Amino acid sequence: MKKHKLLPLTETMHYILLALREPLHGYAIMQKVEGMSNGEVRIAAGTLYGAIENLLKYHWIELLPTDEPRRKVYGITDEGLKILDTERARLQHILSLHEGGVKHEEV
Amino acid sequence: MKKFRMFMDIQKEEDWLNEMARKGWLCKRVSSLGIYHFEKTTATDQVIRIDFQTFRSKEAKERYIELYEDYGWTHLGGRESHYWLKPADGMDELFSDDASQKAYLRRLLEYYGTFCVIFFVMTIATFNNFSQYRNPKDAYFTPGLWDKEGLNFLFAFLFETPFAVARFGAPWFFLLCLALLFIMYGKYLTRIKKIEKAD
Numbered sequence A: 001m002k003k004h005k006l007l008p009l010t011e012t013m014h015y016i017l018l019a020l021r022e023p024l025h026g027y028a029i030m031q032k033v034e035g036m037s038n039g040e041v042r043i044a045a046g047t048l049y050g051a052i053e054n055l056l057k058y059h060w061i062e063l064l065p066t067d068e069p070r071r072k073v074y075g076i077t078d079e080g081l082k083i084l085d086t087e088r089a090r091l092q093h094i095l096s097l098h099e100g101g102v103k104h105e106e107v
Numbered sequence B: 001m002k003k004f005r006m007f008m009d010i011q012k013e014e015d016w017l018n019e020m021a022r023k024g025w026l027c028k029r030v031s032s033l034g035i036y037h038f039e040k041t042t043a044t045d046q047v048i049r050i051d052f053q054t055f056r057s058k059e060a061k062e063r064y065i066e067l068y069e070d071y072g073w074t075h076l077g078g079r080e081s082h083y084w085l086k087p088a089d090g091m092d093e094l095f096s097d098d099a100s101q102k103a104y105l106r107r108l109l110e111y112y113g114t115f116c117v118i119f120f121v122m123t124i125a126t127f128n129n130f131s132q133y134r135n136p137k138d139a140y141f142t143p144g145l146w147d148k149e150g151l152n153f154l155f156a157f158l159f160e161t162p163f164a165v166a167r168f169g170a171p172w173f174f175l176l177c178l179a180l181l182f183i184m185y186g187k188y189l190t191r192i193k194k195i196e197k198a199d
Helices: A011-019 A026-036 A045-057 A078-099 A101-106 B010-022 B058-070 B098-126 B150-198
Strands: A061-064 A073-076 B002-004 B025-031 B035-040 B046-052 B074-077 B081-087
Touching: A011 A026, A011 A045, A011 A078, A026 A045, A026 B058, A045 A061, A045 B058, A045 B098, A073 A078, B010 B025, B010 B046, B010 B081, B025 B081, B046 B098, B058 B074, B098 B150
Parallel strands: B025 B074
Antiparallel strands: A061 A073, B002 B035, B025 B035, B046 B081, B074 B081
């Protein structure tokens, strides 16, 4: 299978998808990601806009209906959740290599 | 204060606007013809960033403006190049990772590439009537012009001159534009490569 253009996820994309498991508007995504990453990842406006447009294009996130028309609210889709699962498996494998690293070298 | 300037390099344009801001001249509006409207200010700790975006839809543009405004940026105008102003507060860049910085340069690259093709075609299309380069008189198309005399000649000559100049100069003009665009294309490409190398 050909790998998707956006995979493996960049740190920014990864955080955004994780944050959007709960519906959020644009600027709130940045704030949540900042909190989730203990202040390490502060997504700039242009980066967040580009990421949102990209994620919308591939239907990994979607616009959710709201009462406030001015505030666009986004949420992750089933497809987006699947992507997160794929990424989790990839990272878990890498993590297992980290932990079993010494044993591998001995063999 | 109004100033007219033309920039090929978006980075140089941004540097210039920020330099003006440091001197107390804040750009408040950019009109589409390349006229910058400045106002004197004492608040010199403001940053201007130029983004480059084209939009798939009207909604996408709305989302774009809204999001940047939520971040505290003020839109100064622009169609493809968007001018943004914000008080400096440590989060003064538009892009926070390599992928988006690269995507930004790639959008510029695509834009310049398109214009390179257009100007290439224009150059080829206007490079004809070759005899005019051996004999500039051939750039004048008025029938029997060179047999006219006196005022009759003068009027006909002056009337045709702008057309002759255009005929004579157009291919060179397009070629010059093409060369400049091509140089800029190369510059943006170099910047992309630089980011890729740093990875």
